[in-house]
Amino acid sequence: MVLKSNDLLANETIGIIGAGFLGRTLAETFIEHGFPKEKLMISYGGKPSTFESIKKAGLIGNITDNKVICQKSTIIFIAIKPQSLKELKDLPFTNNSLVVSCMAGISLASMEGALGINVFRIMTSGPDTIKRKKGIVAVYPQNDTLINILSFLSLKVHELQDEESIHVFTVGVCLPAALLIANKKGLNIENSIEIIGNEYSDFREIYNWAKDVLPVFDSERSQMSYIEHMSTKGGITEAIVNSLNSGDTFLDSLRKGIAKSKEISTFARFASTGDDKNND
Incomplete structure (x- = not known):
């Protein structure tokens, strides 16, 4: 898609705070969809490896600092780690901008309390799915402009009715790796999907997405490598995978994933006011 002068983003300037994998993917995806590169800014925390990734993406000329953004x-997307939230507190955010948090585990109350403005929260599937134009995203609260922007990026948008639903959605985007193990073990998947689906109506649709987005593997080794790549240490996919490998049912493993998401959210609230620095 190529932007026209009368299109949704024709008069907008986009800033992305954080140039980790997600931040860079968002920047590249906007440009690939026709957004003018000269109207996009991105910041990063100073890591040499992140700078090299920005350079590889052809975005060096777009680097600026958070204050300028x-x-x-x-429109501002915040794509940094929870521990770095405290670094944003003194920045000149205003309600004149549409501010979108991509930060895992940080509630709207925490974001708005820290920044002093209205914030919208999103949760995306992995950057690899966004690059393949198979990404999905949860949005809370509902905002037509934001939904149109995300749809413009070829993301399938799920509008959440309440913020707590983000935990179930997050488990949903972890399903691809979980399905590989569950299928191998011959577990009852359909019944588990139905039960969770009764609690979160979009879950079956996300399940169908997960089946569709799985790559074709040419060996057992490549399958295991995919699972390991998806399983961030201490993360939700890892919790689900470990549960499955320990002999739990598929339903119990999904429940543990939801519990892990809530645990991470609680930890993130404390980490966001701590002293550790962890910013790409």
């Missing part, structure tokens, strides 16, 4: 952007 806040002053000049009409």
